[in-house]
Amino acid sequence: MSRFSKSFLLAAWLFSLATGASAYERLKGEGYAGIGRPATEAELKAWDIDVRPDFKGLPKGSGSVAHGQDLWEARCATCHGTFGESNEVFTPLIGGTTKDDQKTGRVASLAKGDVPQRTTFMKVATVSTLFDYIQRAMPWNAPKSLKPDDVYAVLAYLLNLAEIVPDDFTLSDANIREVQEKMPNRNGMTTDHGMWAGSSASKGGIGNGGKPDTSNKACMSNCKTEVKIGSTLPDYAEAAHGNLAEQNRMIGQVRGKTPGQFSGAKVEAKVEAVPSTGKAMTALAQKSGCLACHGVSNKIVGPAFSDVAKKYKGQDEAAGKLTAKVKAGGQGVWGNIPMPPHGAMKDEDIKSLVAWVLSGAPAN
Amino acid sequence: MADEHNAPRGHIRPAPENFLSDEDVKRVESGRRDFLRKSFLSAGAAMAAVASGRALAAPEGDDAILTLPPWSTSLGQGVATRPYGLPSQYEKGLIRRESPGLTRVTASSVAFTPLQGLFGIITPSGLHFERHHQGWQDIDPSKHRLMVNGLVKTPKVYTMDDIMRLPSVSRIHFIECGANTGMEWGNVAVPTVQYSHGMLSCSEFTGVPLRLLLEDCGVDLKQGKFILAEGADGSSMTRTIPMEMVLNDEIIVAYGQNGEMLRPENGYPLRLVVPGVQGVSWVKWLRRIEVGDMPWASKDEAVHYIDLMPDGKHRQYTSVQEAKSVITSPSGGQVLLDKGYYNVTGLAWSGRGKIKQVDVSFDGGINWKSARLEGPVQNKALTRFNIGWVWDGKPAILQSRAMDETGFVQPGYGQLRAVRGTKSIYHNNAIQSWKVSESGEVSNVQVL
Numbered sequence: 001m002s003r004f005s006k007s008f009l010l011a012a013w014l015f016s017l018a019t020g021a022s023a024y025e026r027l028k029g030e031g032y033a034g035i036g037r038p039a040t041e042a043e044l045k046a047w048d049i050d051v052r053p054d055f056k057g058l059p060k061g062s063g064s065v066a067h068g069q070d071l072w073e074a075r076c077a078t079c080h081g082t083f084g085e086s087n088e089v090f091t092p093l094i095g096g097t098t099k100d101d102q103k104t105g106r107v108a109s110l111a112k113g114d115v116p117q118r119t120t121f122m123k124v125a126t127v128s129t130l131f132d133y134i135q136r137a138m139p140w141n142a143p144k145s146l147k148p149d150d151v152y153a154v155l156a157y158l159l160n161l162a163e164i165v166p167d168d169f170t171l172s173d174a175n176i177r178e179v180q181e182k183m184p185n186r187n188g189m190t191t192d193h194g195m196w197a198g199s200s201a202s203k204g205g206i207g208n209g210g211k212p213d214t215s216n217k218a219c220m221s222n223c224k225t226e227v228k229i230g231s232t233l234p235d236y237a238e239a240a241h242g243n244l245a246e247q248n249r250m251i252g253q254v255r256g257k258t259p260g261q262f263s264g265a266k267v268e269a270k271v272e273a274v275p276s277t278g279k280a281m282t283a284l285a286q287k288s289g290c291l292a293c294h295g296v297s298n299k300i301v302g303p304a305f306s307d308v309a310k311k312y313k314g315q316d317e318a319a320g321k322l323t324a325k326v327k328a329g330g331q332g333v334w335g336n337i338p339m340p341p342h343g344a345m346k347d348e349d350i351k352s353l354v355a356w357v358l359s360g361a362p363a364n
Numbered sequence: 365m366a367d368e369h370n371a372p373r374g375h376i377r378p379a380p381e382n383f384l385s386d387e388d389v390k391r392v393e394s395g396r397r398d399f400l401r402k403s404f405l406s407a408g409a410a411m412a413a414v415a416s417g418r419a420l421a422a423p424e425g426d427d428a429i430l431t432l433p434p435w436s437t438s439l440g441q442g443v444a445t446r447p448y449g450l451p452s453q454y455e456k457g458l459i460r461r462e463s464p465g466l467t468r469v470t471a472s473s474v475a476f477t478p479l480q481g482l483f484g485i486i487t488p489s490g491l492h493f494e495r496h497h498q499g500w501q502d503i504d505p506s507k508h509r510l511m512v513n514g515l516v517k518t519p520k521v522y523t524m525d526d527i528m529r530l531p532s533v534s535r536i537h538f539i540e541c542g543a544n545t546g547m548e549w550g551n552v553a554v555p556t557v558q559y560s561h562g563m564l565s566c567s568e569f570t571g572v573p574l575r576l577l578l579e580d581c582g583v584d585l586k587q588g589k590f591i592l593a594e595g596a597d598g599s600s601m602t603r604t605i606p607m608e609m610v611l612n613d614e615i616i617v618a619y620g621q622n623g624e625m626l627r628p629e630n631g632y633p634l635r636l637v638v639p640g641v642q643g644v645s646w647v648k649w650l651r652r653i654e655v656g657d658m659p660w661a662s663k664d665e666a667v668h669y670i671d672l673m674p675d676g677k678h679r680q681y682t683s684v685q686e687a688k689s690v691i692t693s694p695s696g697g698q699v700l701l702d703k704g705y706y707n708v709t710g711l712a713w714s715g716r717g718k719i720k721q722v723d724v725s726f727d728g729g730i731n732w733k734s735a736r737l738e739g740p741v742q743n744k745a746l747t748r749f750n751i752g753w754v755w756d757g758k759p760a761i762l763q764s765r766a767m768d769e770t771g772f773v774q775p776g777y778g779q780l781r782a783v784r785g786t787k788s789i790y791h792n793n794a795i796q797s798w799k800v801s802e803s804g805e806v807s808n809v810q811v812l
Binding site: 024026031032034035036037038039043044047048049050052053054088089090106107108110111112113118120123124125126128129132133136137140143144188189190191193194195196197198199204205206207210212213214215216217218219220221222223224225227228229230231232233234237238240241242244246247248249250251252253254255256257261262286287289 | 471472519530552558576609652654667673675698699715773775779787797806
């Protein structure tokens with residue numbers, strides 16, 4: 001055996017130690033016999049739905065702004081607002097970008113910091129991201145229900161709201177690359193950082209190869225002369241998190257603070273008890289997603305439960321009518337924002353929730 | 365009842381007087397059981413004594429000793445009374461909780477782990493933090509499939525039976541959401557360690573190294589530099605992950621967590637384990653792995669989980685959770701019982717390897733002492749540290765500072781903000797400070 005092959009074998013052995021490759025009993029010549037099977041073309045088509053920034057994976061199709069608006073009002077406006085501006089359920093999609101941003105590909109207000117909240121269009125650099133996400137995850141309560149042409153249409157409408165494409169635009173697989181060149185924050189991303197877990201950009205990966213941003217030292221004594229407290233907890237933030245005494249153990253080296261013990265801030269102590277009808281119904285409403293759009297006594301996207309109770313007071317047929325409406329969805333009674341259908345909810349759950357709402361949605 | 369237990373009592377430690385159930389009290393009141401009546405009355409006396417500050421409830425000794433409690437003088441419950449065990453009824457305050465106002469829909473929200481009450485490094489599965497993007501699902505495992513496709517010779521489909529037949533590994537790793545401590549970038553915002561650091565958990569995960577599956581499909585390593593992981597839930601969440609982590613056998617396709625199957629909230633029946641990388645990459649309800657030659661810029665790496673820098677650019681594909689630590693007891697929202705000895709305890713972790721050293725300061729960072737690390741210290745796992753402290757009743761500021769095996773030392777707020785500003789939301793690993801006031805109250809403060 002030559003010296004060369006010896007050192008080669010040693011290197012291979014060291015490599016197998018480093019990777020742990022020798023630890024797995026992959027039987028010689030057999031591999032993992034009998035495990036798994038080839039995927040069929042139809043299976044790959046059904047699941048391989050991702051769309052990359054180079055538009056690999058983009059399905060053929062097209063959709064107009066006008067069609068997108070119809071879909072939007074029926075399926076999306078509930079959560080995102082008619083103009084994608086709503087901040088009620090999720091952070092806004094539209095706003096904060098200018099015509100100048102479209103020219104430079106950098107959203108200027110991000111550097112200025114003069115907007116209270118970052119919208120989706122202020123952040124996203126790649127239009128493929130929006131297509132991919134709408135196709136895989138939207139609408140919120142019925143993900144993957146939009147056909148490719150519908151995804152194009154909804155995206156066209158969003159691009160129109162963001163003033164990137166005109167009212168009469170039809171987005172398609174043929175022109176989506178041109179749209180990419182107008183995305184207001186298309187030049188707004190950087191990968192020059194040390195927080196990618198693979199190899200660096202110079203070796204075909206991402207980033208600077210793990211160089212940290214900070215270089216603190218483990219100083220042990222007389223590390224500074226003054227302790228400067230920059231921020232303390234505001235009273236409301238403590239009160240908002242409930243009775244801290246109940247969030248700690250009743251034994252041990254510490255107790256949790258009881259409300260108002262030091263600051264005078266008052267918090268209602270929660271009493272754990274068998275859930276009453278009101279409590280159980282509130283929990284059911286929460287679980288079923290009702291409270292995303294309805295407040296008990298305040299309007300969010302949909303009307304307050306107390307307003308619904310007031311409107312239908314004394315009407316015997318209200319319960320049946322509302323039960324059907326929750327199930328099938330509805331629009332027009334309280335404004336233009338539609339309530340989506342709730343086909344997945346159990347009938348008896350809808351019935352008891354409607355009865356609870358009509359009785360004024362009591363908390364207990 | 366809770367208030368009586370939780371009220372600080374100076375020198376006097378409370379006896380567990382509240383052992384009488386409402387039913388017992390009724391029996392006592394009706395005079396049916398003299399033994400109980402006696403203990404009830406003496407328990408009342410004990411409480412009065414505590415209030416008046418005397419050291420012992422009764423001159424002859426502690427009533428908790430002198431009067432035998434019901435659990436010493438009655439028959440206990442039988443095996444399998446609770447076929448799946450539960451914590452004691454006295455532990456019900458230590459649960460996952462949401463931070464009010466943080467999100468508006470529970471299906472896309474966070475529930476935080478109660479770090480203030482946990483010991484060691486393993487998070488009980490029922491207390492593992494939750495973060496879902498479109499609600500959690502309880503998937504029928506016999507209908508779950510994992511597909512591997514993209515730059516492979518043979519795209520394949522695996523059932524759970526297939527995956528559970530393959531060689532398995534079990535490893536302890538921490539998982540931390542990239543947004544953990546995100547609420548505190550600009551200023552103190554939350555009262556306790558549950559809300560400031562509770563998007564952090566650590567479990568023993570069992571599963572198959574992803575490398576085995578990719579090799580089984582004939583992965584093209586020449587071009588395949590990245591993988592995409594995708595979930596089977598409504599959000600079908602996707603993230604780009606480096607191939608290097610697959611090749612060095614770090615990434616596990618896991619089905620086991622702490623000796624049992626994953627909990628549905630944590631991805632039952634299959635999730636990806638990506639040690640050291642932020643939680644969003646540990647795709648739950650894993651249904652597909654694709655091998656590719658470029659990153660995907662999915663929603664959670666192009667709209668969210670991007671870090672806004674002071675120059676207005678966003679950092680994309682930030683993944684590693686750098687070295688960080690926090691003292692979990694005493695911590696914010698707690699009250700010290702009295703002057704004297706305390707076991708100051710906390711957690712340290714690093715996405716770049718093992719923890720090498722944790723230093724603790726009691727004076728806001730002027731002087732530091734190295735804490736004792738509980739071994740064995742493991743790679744990309746939580747590490748428990750402890751250090752003794754005698755509180756003299758004067759104000760103090762407690763801090764911990766982790767160093768990992770690369771020599772990286774956890775930064776202070778001033779150092780971190782100098783580079784990243786205050787709006788980046790993600791990857792806040794600054795040194796946490798807890799202020800102890802003369803009253804014994806511990807509160808969340810930021811030291812610059």
